[in-house]
Amino acid sequence: MDELREAAAAWLAQDPDPDTRAELKTLLDADDTAALADRFAARLEFGTAGLRGELGAGPNRMNRVTVMRAAAGLAARLLSGPPAPPTADRSPGTPERSGAGGRPGVVIGYDARHGSERFALDTAAVLTGAGLRVWLMPRPLPTPVLAFAVRHLGADAGVMVTASHNPPRDNGYKVYWGDGAQILAPLDAEISVAIDAVGRVDELPLGGPGDWTVLDESIVEAYLRALDGLPLGDGPRDVSVAYTPLHGVGLEVLRRAFERAGFPPPQVVPEQARPDPDFPTVAFPNPEEPGAMDLATALGERQDADLVIANDPDADRCAVAVPAAGGWRMLTGDEVGALLAEHVLRHTHGDDRLVVTTIVSSSLLGRIAAEHGVRFAESLTGFKWIMKARTAPDDRQVFGYEEALGYSVGGDGGVPVLDKDGIGAALTVAALAAQAKRDSRTLLDLLDDQARRYGLHATGALSVRVRDRALIADAMTRLRRTPPASLGGRAVARVDDLAAGDGGLPPTDGLRLHLTGAEGRARVVIRPSGTEPKLKCYLEVVLPPGDDVDAARARATTALDTIRTDLDTALGLG
Structure with missing residues (x-):
């Protein structure tokens, strides 16, 4: 108990957050050994997914001290030498990496979860205090906007403060490298070692608001322009969509994307339209979970919609439901992946095209790739691996997906986002559904076609x-x-x-x-x-x-x- 109390006291002395200070003081006053051990006997490990955990005091929780230490470790790694060479292609026309001949640069995004904006500001303060250049997103925005911004701005790294579809009490810290994709080994280990070397956070040099650049809406416009390259086709846009952002940050960007592409505005579940970090209408804010899409399908039924689409709270995943006998049917991630893959391959060109999925996803994508004469690769689970898969140096990745509702859709110019993108996927699904509707068919009919063919x-x-x-x-x-x-x-x-x-x-x-x-x-x-x-x-x-x-x-x-x-x-x- 003495070691736990000493660790808690040392943490308390440097913690800038009055809420977690009060939490920790209460536990110390009560001699709550179990609660102290839960917070201090272990720590959140920094890995290829960054950090993710429950909010609260101590190294085994997400809090301002944990985030500031992570930011200081990231800064130390960026300043220790040239960034590792990218293993994914930079998007055409993007500027050179900001660290080339100057200060390394990091772009920071955040969602609407508890603590996300504060963690983003702390990260900006620590990075600029360490001498790095920083761009901060103008407001809570989807994860794919941040992933896009890394390459668009020529940054050396990106940080997204989000716990995606985790429970309300969680938050997380996802790190991207200069290629616009999530980090892989050995970068995760190098950053983790640098984090371990960080001392007290109240002794870190910190920058102030004038030391970083707050981006404006032009970064969202640039992301939306990049989606113009998706293979939507010049066919009809007559499709009725019921949509839910599941209390997350996807609605405004998705609406603008639909309008820009010529689709009717989606009907939105009113109870879930505004960002709310408590996610009051769902037990678990993950569209894969039973009941999470009930309000959306009910809206689809009332509106006689052709399609129901959901994004998870940070809008990097996309769920789809369609009318079926006896009610609405949720399509699996593998089913949506197969439909999107074939659509992309019918609207792109070249035998250097590459499509990728993971070893746990359906084997159907390999059959589709062979039929269309394009390259196919399997990766380990997760988009950090999907975006690094290659079969040859000149591969041009036009599509990647994983069964857990994650899709990266691209056109002849490749994929605009080197991570899963729920907004781009929703646009492409809407285009596919509109083309099927024109032919008096549905997405279920298209799935049957694939079953007969493959x-x-x-x-x-x-x-x-x-x-x-x-x-x-x-x-x-x-x-x-x-x-x-x-x-x-x-x-x-x-x-x-x-x-x-x-x-x-x-x-x-x-x-x-x-x-x-x-x-x-x-x-x-x-x-x-x-x-x-x-x-x-x-x-x-x-x-x-x-x-x-x-x-x-x-x-x-x-x-x-x-x-x-x-x-x-x-x-x-x-």
Whole structure:
């Protein structure tokens, strides 16, 4: 207890935030050992996803001290030498990196979560105090605007203060490098080492508001102009959309994007239209979660909409629902990814085009790429990997997606944002739906077309949450030693241990099981979550092409259910 009290007292002495100071003083006065240990016996680790955690006092929470230390570590890394050479292409016509022959520059964005603006201002103060050039976004804006701005401004790095679709009490700190993509190893480790070397934050030199540039609306206009290059086609714009930003920051930018592209303004869920960091109408502000889209689909029903679209709170993800027999049907990320990929490839040109998805997403994208004669790559999970995937030096990436509702859509000039972009994806989905509507068809009809052409690729998931992360490590060890002989009546024909860097990919803790049976093929990928105490499993069943798609979907659903049941037993975590 003495060590915890000493650590808490040292933190209290440097903390500039009266709220977390009061929280910490209350815990010290109450001798609340458990609460102090929860805050001080561990710390938030800085990794390729930056920082993310619950708001509160101490190194195991997101707060002003944690953020200032992170900013000081980032500054130290930028000042220690030339930035690592980019491994993704800079957008045509963008200026040279600001640090070339001058001070390194960082652009900072933030969303509307609790603490986001304050954390952005603290970051600006620390970076300018360290001698860096800083641009600050003019107001809370979507994450893809920040990711775009890094390349547009020729910055050496970018910081986005957001926890995306996490619960209300969370916040986070995402770092981009000068190529406009999220950082990868070894940069994360180098920044983490620099953070560890930071002393007291009340001894850091700090800049003031006059030391950084607050951007104006021209940065949003530049982002919207970049979306002009999306492959929307010159077809109809007659599509009725019901939309929700889920209490986030997407609405105003999406409205402007729709107007600029000639689409009717979307009907917006009024209860969820304004940014609200408490997310009062949803249990969890993630459009993948059950119930999160209920208000949006209800609006779609009342308005007789063609389409329901949702962004998550920082608008980097895009969810889609369509009218179906018996109500609205949420499309999976793999279904939207397949539709967008084929649309992009029909509206772009060149055999140097590259499309990318992750090892846990559907294998359908590879089939689509082969049919269109373009290049295809698989990456590890996450857009930080998708945007670094290459099959050849002259690859021109025009599309990337992951099953978790993340898409980066591009045209012949490549992708305008080297990260997932829920605004650009929403625009492209609207264009695709409008073209289908012109032909008296729907997105469901287009999915059926793909099933007949490429075979039915049905995907599902199993996620097991545990209290003790050691149980996950034990389960992975057990599966490696003794993988199941069969799942869902299908033989496990091969097991790929992804820790060995299968297929030229960087090593990662995961297993890929290939299943064979009387009809089609199946695959299961198992990996621990990088952010939560979960073991995540991704299932796919592929059935041969056929005319009776409804019957094939029913068989695939049954196959997924039986595989999921057997897998749950094999994991031994229930």
